[in-house]
Amino acid sequence: MKKAFTLLAAFAVLALGVPQTASAETLRVGMECTYAPFNFKNANGELDGYDVDVAKGVAEIIGADLEFVCQQWDGMIPALLANKFDLVVASMSITDSRLKKMDFSQPYRISVGRLVGKKNAGLNLFDDAGKPIAANFAGVKVGLERASTYASWFEAVLPDAEVALYDDNESLYLDLVNGRTDIIMTNPMKAYLRFLSKDDGAGFEFVSPQVDERKFFGIGVGIGLRQGNDALKGRLNGALKTLTEDGSLEKYALKYFPFAIHNEKWIPVQ
Amino acid sequence: MSFDFALIVDSIPKILTGIGLTFQLLFLSAVLGLALAIILLLMRISGRWYLVAPTMVYIYIFRGTPILVQIFIIYYGLPQLEFVRDSIFWPILREAFGCAIVALTLNTGAYVSEILRGGVLGVDRGLKEAGAALGLSARHRFIYVTAPIAIRLCLPAYSNDVISLMKSTALASTITLLDMMGIARTIVAETYAPYEIFISVMVVYLILTWIIQRGFGWMEKRMSRHVRSEA
């Protein structure tokens, strides 16, 4: 009986699966293939990275085959519009100006800022709810990139903070190490890749939760597609919801970072 | 290209909030640089090789390299050395302002000492001999004869150096200081309007140059009364 049921189930899967495979939908995915650790060729010459994992995860759920197309960044959107590929999974941020030409899925990676400071400095800058404690910023020198989203956030949220503005990301780390600043706020992935994972960053750590205010930091990175493909977009969103909730996105991120880089609760944007 | 004159009018007052810092950078480094230049000059004309040689090396290095490089070495380079961070100079070098003053002072000191040397060498030898023949000591000859005449000879070149020092203060914006240039660059990064903002800051610098030129012109006129003949 049990055996018969298993067999039946197997038939059912076949019955459903075979026609799908027969008319196998192939999605062509554009990416740079040079943007580690998001999309790049690994030592074996295979495409690897967070974007690649997301694309593969989505494809598996919606039951499509993938074909990766390597495309230079500045031609990415024209190539999508010219139907050279169907999706952009290339760490492309969702912006208003891009939304005029193309469409995006829900974000699979978020834009956040995070503070980095000396280990065990006991700064206590954020409360348990993830809100900054303005009083504890007094006397703390903050390094930020000039006219960055982080600078705008500080100006709006912590206008009294003592801020020094730098022209590039590297200088932020230099002066943090040199002791001219006590904390910096930047993109946590950059901070990890360029600083915290290196020798110079050994004595430093994240000293705040991820600060995620869409007004300042934007929506995040989504899968790009041509406008007027609402059905496909719906399937992509459904797959991303699954990947969020079953922990796949976190698993993909942990291959490269010691922290997740997506919105841990599924909160659709629009 | 659309040109937004309203943006110029708006941004000049914002830029002017940095003029205090620009003035502080200019005056502090001009005064300290002049003091350094005088010390370097005295070493240079002392005739003792162990004073002359290091002075010449110093002047060669600081006149022969871009001031931006000097600023970066002082600001980013020195703190890499542990003993610098442990030294009594760290409270100065920790601050971007301190680093800017140190860099501008060291740089202008090298230039001004050469200007002063030109002035001292330009003083008629006969005048120094006249002082010597009267029994004035070397120190008195320098203070009462050589220096006052040399200062008059140097003034035009010195005023040019003050103007270039004033322009160099803008480089302090590269090490986080919000002088006029620092504020202008921040506004540009926010508005993406480089033409309007940089033209505004140019106008302000031009006015400062004009004021410095007029100031030195007035001083030269006053100090060279003795050259005006009665006729």
Add this chain to the structure above:
Amino acid sequence: MIPKVLDMSDSDQTNIIQLEHVDKFFGAFQALKNISLSVKKGERIVVCGPSGSGKSTLIRCINRLEEHDNGKIVVNGHELTSAVKDIDAVRSEVGMVFQSFNLFPHLTIIKNLMLAPRLVRKASKSEAYDTAMRYLERVKIPEQADKYPSQLSGGQQQRVAIARALCMNPLIMLFDEPTSALDPEMISEVLDVMIDLAREGMTMIVVSHEMGFARKVADLVVFMDQGEIVESNPPEEFFDNPRNERTKLFLSQILSH
């Protein structure tokens, strides 16, 4: 006629300036060759000779504006050596007047005169001022006291330069071609001041081609050529009966001029 100091009557008097076998080189060029000369207090010496003969170098060695290489120079009892401790003190007793005046251009006339007395003699301001005005009156230009040197004529400037040297109350006055840079009409006003000075008994060494002046005031005329003293004699003898051929040639050129 100015009374002259005679060698015989003053033979016991010590020499205020003594040069013995002095050599001076500029690189390979020998500017002074074995110069010996002694000057007694109150004596007036005129040194002449063609240009490049070393006469300026000679008097510049006396206050050590040039350092001699060999021989001995004694001024007012101090031997001039590289070890001489207070060359400034020696110089303060030796006034010098230059061909090109060398007044301090940034100071008024009165301040030119007051500077050294104030700094070297530590005179009070009013003392220095009074002395300065006295000497300006002596050189007959007190009304120019508050002007700058560039506002004065060459002759006036040279008189100021003499007054400036006199303010230090020197024992000796050195004149290095004091009238060579002057327009002819200004020469006499400077020479008149120098003649007055001679009349008062100032010890003077004058490098000059003013032969009339030499005849009038000199105790001794020294002729130099190519770094050597060729001939030195009292003026009557020097002018009327020159012995050396080079002296004769020089005199014929300068007097026919």
